[in-house]
Amino acid sequence: QVQLVESGGGLVQAGDSLRLSCAASGRTFSSYPMGWFRQAPGKEREFVAAASWSGVSTYYADSVKGRFTISRDNAKNTVFLQMNSLKPEDTAVYYCAAQTSHGLGYAFSYEYAYWGQGTQVTVSS
Numbered sequence: 001q002v003q004l005v006e007s008g009g010g011l012v013q014a015g016d017s018l019r020l021s022c023a024a025s026g027r028t029f030s031s032y033p034m035g036w037f038r039q040a041p042g043k044e045r046e047f048v049a050a051a052s053w054s055g056v057s058t059y060y061a062d063s064v065k066g067r068f069t070i071s072r073d074n075a076k077n078t079v080f081l082q083m084n085s086l087k088p089e090d091t092a093v094y095y096c097a098a099q100t101s102h103g104l105g106y107a108f109s110y111e112y113a114y115w116g117q118g119t120q121v122t123v124s125s
Contacts, residue, residue, distance in 0.1 A: 002026035002114055004096050009119030012086055016123070020081040022096030022116055029098040029114075030074035035059075035106055036081045038092035038121075048094070049081060050106035059106045064090075086123045093118040 008020040020036070035050035049070040050059045058070050069082040079096055097112035104111040 004116035006116045006119040011122045024077040032099045034079040040092040047107040
């Protein structure tokens with residue numbers, strides 16, 4: 001059974017940092033891109049960041065560029081999201097996702113085959 005399990009969410013104040021982790025089990029995703037999405041209450045799920053299979057190429061939503069950093073450890077089948085200078089508008093459930101095909105883009109939910117259950121990030125002002 002394939003599972004993606006996020007951890008590291010929590011309640012922080014504006015300006016603080018958090019590091020999210022997503023551990024995959026059941027299969028390896030080391031050959032495929034992985035990404036992070038988020039969904040705030042009453043809003044659609046949106047792209048946050050993605051990393052190529054090697055982690056060398058990374059992609060970010062404009063809203064988080066310069067503040068968030070995605071990285072991955074393929075030996076541990078894990079992807080991370082370092083979030084700095086958090087803002088109240090970053091409050092959302094954060095989901096990690098994994099692709100299982102090559103040649104896709106990075107920013108749309110339908111490009112990802114597996115999803116975690118999500119971890120809540122709440123940023124107070």
